[in-house]
Amino acid sequence: MLPPEIRQESIKEKILELIFPGDIYCAGCGKPVERGRLYSFCDECLDSIIWANGRNCRICGKPLESWYPSDICSGCAHSVRNTDGGVVCFIYQGCVRDMIRSLKYSGRGYLARIMGQILAEKIIYEDLDFDVCVPVPMFASKEKKRGYNQAELIARFMCGFLGKPCMPELLTRTRQTKPMNRLSAAARRSNIKGAFSVPAELADEVTGRTVLIVDDIYTTGSTVDECAAELKKAGASKVFSAVMASGRNQRRLPEEHASDKDDKAV
Numbered sequence: 454m455l456p457p458e459i460r461q462e463s464i465k466e467k468i469l470e471l472i473f474p475g476d477i478y479c480a481g482c483g484k485p486v487e488r489g490r491l492y493s494f495c496d497e498c499l500d501s502i503i504w505a506n507g508r509n510c511r512i513c514g515k516p517l518e519s520w521y522p523s524d525i526c527s528g529c530a531h532s533v534r535n536t537d538g539g540v541v542c543f544i545y546q547g548c549v550r551d552m553i554r555s556l557k558y559s560g561r562g563y564l565a566r567i568m569g570q571i572l573a574e575k576i577i578y579e580d581l582d583f584d585v586c587v588p589v590p591m592f593a594s595k596e597k598k599r600g601y602n603q604a605e606l607i608a609r610f611m612c613g614f615l616g617k618p619c620m621p622e623l624l625t626r627t628r629q630t631k632p633m634n635r636l637s638a639a640a641r642r643s644n645i646k647g648a649f650s651v652p653a654e655l656a657d658e659v660t661g662r663t664v665l666i667v668d669d670i671y672t673t674g675s676t677v678d679e680c681a682a683e684l685k686k687a688g689a690s691k692v693f694s695a696v697m698a699s700g701r702n703q704r705r706l707p708e709e710h711a712s713d714k715d716d717k718a719v
């Protein structure tokens with residue numbers, strides 16, 4: 454439970470709550486549940502969720518297996534990251550995948566409130582401090598078609614719980630990009646390269662500040678990383694990421710990070 458001082462919601466968040474009332478359906482499978490359940494999950498969904506509460510990558514927050522021989526996940530070990538740390542709430546599978554897809558494609562916008570609360574509590578648990586939050590932006594025409602940016606909704610609710618500023622305007626998507634889900638890691642990086650910018654007139658809002666990027670899913674990290682690169686270019690002192698769910702660690706480490714070449718990680 455959050456202390457009362459950080460439960461204060463801005464007017465914007467209160468309006469969102471009126472538009473998207475939660476607590477009536479299971480956030481995972483959508484079946485009716487009684488009010489007051491933990492994050493509105495039914496028992497079956499709660500049992501099947503894989504929480505990212507154990508060892509995590511110290512750069513992106515992705516969960517690591519207990520036997521994995523490094524504190525940096527395979528993806529971060531193979532890349533130069535622009536983020537200074539991050540948190541992940543779940544592994545992207547089962548009802549978590551359904552929940553995120555429902556928010557994205559089925560218009561179940563009330564799920565953003567639940568996800569915002571989960572993310573806020575994770576940030577408190579991990580003691581992650583930041584000055585301003587920026588959701589990963591969507592291209593304007595795509596957002597218009599969907600009616601909302603799911604990352605922005607999650608970020609707004611999360612900031613409502615935390616009493617922190619949410620400023621989506623600090624990052625804009627300058628061009629349409631191909632859907633990422635069928636692209637290789639290298640193709641994702643080139644697809645997203647240069648797709649974001651910080652408006653020059655708002656650079657002062659970023660300079661010298663710690664920025665938290667919020668998104669729904671973290672796969673290879675190329676999107677979050679490109680956002681972080683732009684924010685750092687605009688003068689952000691630190692950039693962290695907070696996402697609902699990530700894929701599993703790919704278990705492959707480059708030589709310089711592997712402490713045991715014969716380990717299962719190869």
Ligand SMILES: [Zn+2]
Nearest residue numbers: 479482495498
């Ligand atoms: Zn359920």
Ligand SMILES: [Zn+2]
Nearest residue numbers: 510513526529
């Ligand atoms: Zn990582």
